[in-house]
Amino acid sequence: MMDWTDRHCRYFLRGFSPRVLLYTEMITSAAILRGDRQRLLGFDPEEHPLALQLGGSDPAQLAEAARIGEQAGFDEVNLNCGCPSDRVSAGAFGACLMHAPDLVAECVAAMRAAVRVPVTVKLRIGVVEAGRRSAMAAASGEYTDEDFARLLDFAGKVRGAGADALIVHARKAVLGGLSPKDNREVPPLRFDIVRRLRDALPGVPFVLNGGLRAAAAAAAELLWCDGVMLGREAYHRPQVLAELHAIAWPQDTWKAPSRLAMAERMAAYAAREMQRAGRLSTIARHALGLYAHAPGAREFRRTLSEGARGPGASAALFITAARQAEGLL
Ligand SMILES: Cc1cc2nc3c(=O)[nH]c(=O)nc-3n(C[C@H](O)[C@H](O)[C@H](O)COP(=O)(O)O)c2cc1C
Numbered sequence: 170m171m172d173w174t175d176r177h178c179r180y181f182l183r184g185f186s187p188r189v190l191l192y193t194e195m196i197t198s199a200a201i202l203r204g205d206r207q208r209l210l211g212f213d214p215e216e217h218p219l220a221l222q223l224g225g226s227d228p229a230q231l232a233e234a235a236r237i238g239e240q241a242g243f244d245e246v247n248l249n250c251g252c253p254s255d256r257v258s259a260g261a262f263g264a265c266l267m268h269a270p271d272l273v274a275e276c277v278a279a280m281r282a283a284v285r286v287p288v289t290v291k292l293r294i295g296v297v298e299a300g301r302r303s304a305m306a307a308a309s310g311e312y313t314d315e316d317f318a319r320l321l322d323f324a325g326k327v328r329g330a331g332a333d334a335l336i337v338h339a340r341k342a343v344l345g346g347l348s349p350k351d352n353r354e355v356p357p358l359r360f361d362i363v364r365r366l367r368d369a370l371p372g373v374p375f376v377l378n379g380g381l382r383a384a385a386a387a388a389a390e391l392l393w394c395d396g397v398m399l400g401r402e403a404y405h406r407p408q409v410l411a412e413l414h415a416i417a418w419p420q421d422t423w424k425a426p427s428r429l430a431m432a433e434r435m436a437a438y439a440a441r442e443m444q445r446a447g448r449l450s451t452i453a454r455h456a457l458g459l460y461a462h463a464p465g466a467r468e469f470r471r472t473l474s475e476g477a478r479g480p481g482a483s484a485a486l487f488i489t490a491a492r493q494a495e496g497l498l
Contacts, residue, residue, distance in 0.1 A: 171195055173404055177447075178455035179216045180438055184431050185407050186414035187423055190218050195249045197260070198225035198234035210241045213438075220245035222291070224252065226262045226272060228279035239284040246284060248276060250292045253342040253352040264342035267296040270323040274330035281331030290327050291336040291378075294320055294362045299346020307341040310357040316341075317362065321369055334374035336398055337363045353401075364393055384412035391417070406461040428459055432491035439484035449484065453477035456487065465494025 171194045174182075179191045196209055201223075212219060221243040225231045235246040250273060252263030266273050273290070280288045295316045297303040324335055340356040347355055358379045367375045376396035381387040387397045387409075402409050411425035426434070439452045453473050460466040472490035476482055492498045 170400055170404065173455070175455075176212045176216065177438075177442070177452040178404070179219065180213050181435060181452075181456050182403065182407055182410060183215055184434050185410035185425060188218070188414060188418060188421070189410050190220055190245065191216060192220045192222050192247065193243075195222045195224045195252060195257075195263075196234075197262070198223050198227065198230040201234040201237055202230060206237065206241070210238065210243075212242075214242075217242075218244045220247050220289070222247045222249055223280075224249045224257065224260070224262045226260075226266055226269070226276060228272075228275045231276045232279035232283040235280040235288065236283040239286050243286065245287045245289060246280060247289045247291055247336070248273070248280065250290055251338050251342065252349070253293075253296075253344055253347070254349045255345065258344055264293055264296045265344060267292060267319075267323055267342075270326045273323070274326040277327050277330040277332050287333040288331060289334045289336060289376075290332045291338065292323065292327075293338050293340065293342045294359055294366075295341040297341055297343055299343050304343050304346060307343055307356045310359065312341075312359055312362055317365065320362070320366060324366055324370060324373070328370060328373050334376060334395070336376040336378055336396075337366070339363045339377060339379040360390070367394060382409070384409050384416055387413060388416040404455075405458045407458055408461065408463075428463070429488075429491045429495060431459060432456075432487040436484045436487040439487065443484055449482045449486065450477040453486070459491070460494050463494075465496065469494035 174192060174194050182191055200209060221238040223231055223234055223246060225234065231248065238246050249263055250266040254263065257263035258265045277288060277290060297307045339358045339360050339362065342352055343356060360377065363375060363377055374395040376398050377390050377394045378398035381397055381399050382402045387399060390397055399409060435456055439449055442452060443449060457470045457474060460469040469490045472493050473486060476486045489498065
């Protein structure tokens with residue numbers, strides 16, 4: 170998730186489960202080819218398993234970016250066909266690619282040929298332009314047979330080109346009218362459409378995304394789909410990852426550490442990063458949800474966010490904030 174799942178965030182989230190698959194922010198293939206690769210692609214080995222999400226629409230460039238990503242150690246390469254932002258659409262990638270199934274199939278085939286790790290695609294159940302009748306209909310949840318035929322054509326072509334799995338954000342994207350934030354809320358979720366798609370394409374692994382919050386509710390969807398992807402809930406209440414881990418891998422002997430232990434882990438990480446000129450505030454901002462929905466949540470957030478910005482802030486602030494939240498100070 171852009172601006173959220175940077176490497177500090179992923180390191181933090183990894184503490185909640187050794188097995189859930191984490192994703193980078195979307196990184197454009199052009200940036201990877203021309204930019205500072207260490208800054209864009211560098212990560213801590215503890216972040217595995219880790220997927221690289223690419224944005225782009227040039228098959229050769231995407232193939233090269235995927236190859237570079239595999240070499241950098243990523244465990245999966247994903248192509249973003251779901252982002253509705255105007256800036257991304259202007260670059261002719263993200264959700265607007267759902268209008269171009271043949272081009273996306275070409276991109277996927279080129280990426281598939283370039284790497285051995287899984288190549289996956291993130292998509293919406295449809296995409297419409299703002300201002301048209303279809304956009305109003307999208308906002309009301311309407312979904313026609315024609316919409317489904319387009320989705321099936323897209324998914325079938327992408328799978329035919331070699332996509333190993335499809336991750337579906339179960340709502341339409343509205344291009345050119347809604348903000349990215351509204352595009353994650355306004356068109357209603359239609360899990361039934363993802364299920365219909367899965368039934369129409371037997372054997373294709375499907376991961377469901379959109380609005381999943383409680384671990385038990387997310388896990389219930391695993392009765393019919395192959396995986397679930399959580400965005401906002403995992404960021405704001407990362408404990409949900411530990412809850413999902415316990416449900417998904419009940420035999421696993423790994424047990425989630427206490428929140429205090431999690432804070433100690435982050436203090437050690439921040440101390441290492443700060444020696445390499447990292448700033449405490451850029452790490453701490455991702456960890457504010459450590460106590461979300463638990464007693465002391467507000468104290469923890471306040472101590473960490475205010476303290477991290479203060480002069481001379483030290484990595485031990487994670488531990489101070491956690492102790493304060495638990496009434497130990
Ligand atoms: C701040 C933010 C940034 C996002 N950036 C990306 C992104 O880079 N790539 C992507 O595929 N989806 C991105 N998304 C969308 C989420 O991956 C997800 O599809 C959406 O939030 C719905 O899932 P949720 O209800 O579990 O959050 C972003 C969402 C948020 C809130």
